[in-house]
Amino acid sequence: MRNLKGCTNFLFTLSGSCSCSVSLLVRKLSSVSGAAPKVCIVGGGPAGFYTAQQLLKARHDIVVDIYERLPVPFGLVRFGVAPDHPEVKNVINTFTQTAHSERFYFHGNVNVGMDISVEELKEAYHAVVLSYGAEGNRSLAVSGEDLIGVFSARDFVGWYNGHPSNKELHPDLNCETVVILGQGNVALDIARVLLSPLDMLKKTDITQRALQTLAASRVRRVLMVGRRGPLQIAGTIKEVREMINLPGTKADLLPVDYDGIAEALNDLPRPRKRLTELMIKTLKMEDGGQEVLPGADGKRVAGIRLAVKKLEGSGEGAQAIPTGHTEDLECGMVICSIGYKSLPIDPAVPFDPRRAIVQNNLGRVQGTAGLYCSGWLKRGPTGVIATTMNDSFDTARIILNDLEAGTLDMSIHKPGAQDITALLKARGVREVSFSEWEKINSEEVRRGEALGKPREKLLDVEEMLAVAWS
Incomplete structure (x- = not known):
């Protein structure tokens, strides 16, 4: 040096x-009405999965959908953590447990902002959480x-x-x-x-x-x-x-x-x-x-x-x-290596170009009810995975508080993924489910074993889709 x-x-x-874990006691909330709250999360990285994990843990009637641009989940845990830090990637096991919940659905290969708009998501869900991270330099x-x-x-x-x-x-x-x-x-x-x-x-x-x-x-x-x-x-x-x-x-x-x-x-x-x-x-x-x-x-x-x-x-x-x-x-x-930055995803979302974050107050996106954010998009690209975990837990708490306080109107029926999937199908977009991602995962592990490695990642999206839909 x-x-x-x-x-x-x-x-x-x-x-x-890091596989990091922090115990968080969340009070179980009774539903404000008979309707099951439907929440969608944009971005399948750590911020998205940690937010989903806490929502599912706190309420046994809530349904969570994650929409991810790539056919594969886990974001920076898969693509950002150094290859010689496998212990940090162990958090994928926790995310996989969340994904196997009967009230969780993964929708890969969906580009929000292009294939579907944020406004269309808001029409279909009681709450929309933007957690797509920082894709710019x-x-x-x-x-x-x-x-x-x-x-x-x-x-x-x-x-x-x-x-x-x-x-x-x-x-x-x-x-x-x-x-x-x-x-x-x-x-x-x-x-x-x-x-x-x-x-x-x-x-x-x-x-x-x-x-x-x-x-x-x-x-x-x-x-x-x-x-x-x-x-x-x-x-x-x-x-x-x-x-x-x-x-x-x-x-x-x-x-x-x-x-x-x-x-x-x-x-x-x-x-x-x-x-x-x-x-x-x-x-x-x-x-x-x-x-x-x-x-x-x-x-x-x-x-x-x-x-x-x-x-x-x-x-x-x-x-x-x-x-x-x-x-x-x-x-x-x-x-x-001077830092990442988030990018605007949709003109309907207020974005601060100077700080490169969605304009928000404690995770509530400013000026639009029912829209939230977590992770780097909320606070900027700082901290480690444990930082993102705590931040995402905070956003989940805000959503739960809004449900309990009646800020989110549960008297309105929301169709959730049913309508979004129909729109995507009409637009020629085919989703990748979590079970289809697991086919990609199995193929990568198989290729890795042949080379004496934990996995050999597929690099091409078209090849990923071919394996997922095989």
Whole structure:
């Protein structure tokens, strides 16, 4: 890990060259009327499943439908969690138990906003919950961002995790140095995948395409660049420790980055203190305006120009102030891990473009009764799966409170999936049920077993549909 005069940088080089559960007591509510509440959730990721789980647990008369754009469920648990973190993916077992409830229905291969509108969902359900996450990328808005060899973290993670929209990505790892802009857990995941021994990755559910590319990789150095100092990095101690302890890899830090840091330890919250102590322990006691720079052909990335900054203030409130100086680094690839962002799904839904979230108050979408949101779409793309779980439980509680208070009119009959399925069929859209997803799951596990892996994911939506409907 190395500092370039004012930016905190983590340099990792090759040497020699949640399943989370939280108990939540929810009071069982009696139905306000004889009608069974019908709720639909848009998005089959962790936020959607956790919201469904709590609604089904709290009321024994409620019916929940999840609509998902892809034929496969689980969202970022499937496509975002690092392949070498199988324990985090164990939460899929909990989601599968929820899906097997007789009052739960999964509708895959349905693109809300295109195949069906939010207004049509509101006509069919007592409550609609938007939980489709963050499918966009935050932009650097700098010169050279569109050069060959510059990738968003979301796309790069989607490539090695088998997201269908990234199956045509072909990252060229025929370079020695990769620069990652960002120092959060996603950035650490990418650095670890780039530098992990191949034998470690072969035992995971990383795609074979990614394995073949990594097998031919010439990457020996990963530089992680952040705007602020060691006390403000966004990664967690678990992820930093994994990176530091990666076999065949060493972390390179410069002492100048940590001047005065030890004296500030006692005033830090315990998690930040433990993380900072780990970095200080790892410190090697020896010397050791932003722009993406093109090569001679003007098309491919050859380096990056960093604006050197200085920190003013302390702790989480420290500000990175430009010094007017710059420093250039040579590299063959740049990965921008500066965050995801949600996108508007339907003109009828109020959306805050600056914060990239649906405008809401504690999960109630502003200005429209019966419409709710949970997860990243509600609060922004921050936190881990446990954070999303608690947030989704909160949204479920809000819906249950509105049912009890009569804010949601249960005197009106709502047809639920019956009408939506009829509309989709008339529009030529065929849904994928959860049992049909389980056919895809079985096929992926079968292919994985042949390769000595937990699964080999199907990368093509048409192939997924063919297996599901076989």
